[in-house]
Amino acid sequence: MKSSYTYKKINNLEIKLDVHIPPSATAVNPAPVIVWYHGGGLLQGSCERYPNHFDVAVQERGFAFVSVDYRLAPQADFEEILSDVSDSVSYTIEELPGQTGHRIDVKRWFVSGSSAGGWLSLLVGLGVANPKHIPLACTAIYPITNTLAPFWNTLHEKAEWEDGPVAHETVKEHLNVDAPVVSSNPSNSTRSKMYAWMVQSASLNELLYGTKKDRAGNYAIINVLKEKKDATPPIYIIHGTVDTAVPFSQAVEVVDALKARNAEVQFDVAHDKDHLWDEYDKNERMDGLYAFIRRYL
Template identity: 45%
Template sequence: MTTPTPTTYIFKKVGDLPIKADVYLPSSPAALPAPILVWFHGGGLLQGSRVGAAPHLKRAVDKYGLAVVSLDYRLAPQASLPEILEDVRDGIKWVREELPGLLGEGKVDPTRLATSGSSAGGYICLLSGLPISGVTPPPKALLPIYPITNSLGPFFVTPQRPVKYSEDGYIYTDEDMKVHRDPTSTLLSEAFQPRVPGKPFARDNRMNFYTYMVQEGNLAQLLFAKAPGVNPADYAVAKLVYKDMPPVGGFTAVVGCG
C-alpha cells in the first residue's frame, strides 16, 4: 500500500509565525466524503512537527478511508499550554469550517470528526474533548495513544541524572538549552529533525530539549512559563473529565513519554 502525499495549508498565523496542517485524503472516490481524524504530534509540547506522523497513520488513510489532518501548534515554553490549546481550538475550527471548501464539495465530512495523538499529542487529544479547550462542539471520539495526563505526575517532576534512556549518560547543561528554555526566545510551531543513526544531534539542538526536560523534571514549569498565574494542576485530565464527554478509545495508560 502506497503512502499518500499530503497537501500543506496554513490554518493560522500568530504574528509572522505560520501554523500549518498536512491533509491526507483517501485515493478511492468510494471513501468520500471521508470522516476526519485530526492528529496531534508528540514531543512533550516542546518539540516535534506535523511532518513526523508515523507511516502506519498515513497508510490508514486508504486502509480505512479516512481524511487525516496532522496539525502543528505553538511549542512551549515560548507558548503556554493555554496558548497551545488556542491553536487546538482554532485548528479544529478551521478543519470544520474552512477545509471542506478548500478541498472541494464532497471530499470530507466535518460532522464526523475525531481527534488522536500520541504522548503529548494524546494529552492534547484528551483536552480537545473537554471544556477547558474551548472546542465546540467537542469531537465525536477521542483516541489518545499513551498520553500525558498530568504535567505534575511523578515522571515529569522527578529529575533523572542521567536520563535512563540516554545512550551516553550526558547531563545537559542550562547553557546547552539556554535558547530553548528561554520563554522570550523565538516562537516556534514546529521543531523536527530526523535522527541519523550514528550521528547524534549537537548538544544544543532543540531535538534534545525533551531529554533535558526529563533530566530536570520541569515539564510544568516549561508549559506554564508564560502563564504564571495558572495552576498546572487545573490541566490534569482526571480533574476535568465529565459524564457526557466524548467516548475515549486507544491506549490511555499514564506513562512517562512525551
C-alpha cells in the first residue's frame, strides 16, 4: 500500500515522499525502513519511478520503502536540494511513525539512493545532510561521488545512450534558473533529456552550483571523508563496470578512501552492467544489498 505525504512546502510547491508499507507491518511489529533518493543528476526524475526490487523489498522482505522527491536543479541549487534531503530525513524519523499508525520502525532505518540519489544517500550516511539522524547503514547504487572528475567536465558529442545530441532547444525552458521550481517531472517531459544534455555540455557543476562552483569540492565524497573525524556507518556500494552515465571510477575512489580509513564497506562489482540495469531488469533482486542491510537490523 502506497501513501503520499508532503514533507515540506516552499511557496506553493509541495515536496512529497511516498511510503510503501508491507502488509505484515503492525504497530506491534513495525517494519524497518529504507529511505531512497532517485537519480537523474539532481536535474530530473521522480520518487514514483524506482526499480522493481524495492517492491520486492516491501512485499517479500518486509521493509517499508520511503521514496523521496526533492527540488530539481538548476532552479534549486545543490545546497537547497541538500536541505530538502535533510528535511525528508527529519520528517521520516520524527513525523512519519505517527502518520503511519506506528507501523514503521525508525530506530531501524537505512538510507539508499541510485546515481545522483546514491550521492545524496552517502551524504546522509556520512552526516553531512542531517547530522542529527544517522542511519544504521548506507547503500549507494552506481553513485555519483565527485563532480570534479574529468567525466563531468569534458565535452561529449552526445551521451552514449542517446541516438544523437540533445538540442539546446529541447531543454531550454528547463535551463532557465528563473523558471518555476519543480520537485519531479513526468517521464515523457523534455526535462528527461536534461541529464543527457548535461553530459554532452559538461555543465553539471554549473547547473548545481551556479556562480558558486568553487563549492563543488565540499561535497565530493572523498573530500567529505578526509574531513570526517568520527566513524562512518557501514556502507554498501554497487556499480556496473560498463556504466556509461556515471563512471565506475566514481565508486572505486570512494571505496578506496573508505578502506584507507578502515571503514566498514562492501563493494559489489556488477560485471558488464550499465547504468540503471537494476531498473531495466525487472527480475534483478539486488540480493547483496538486502543481505548487507539485514546484518544491521
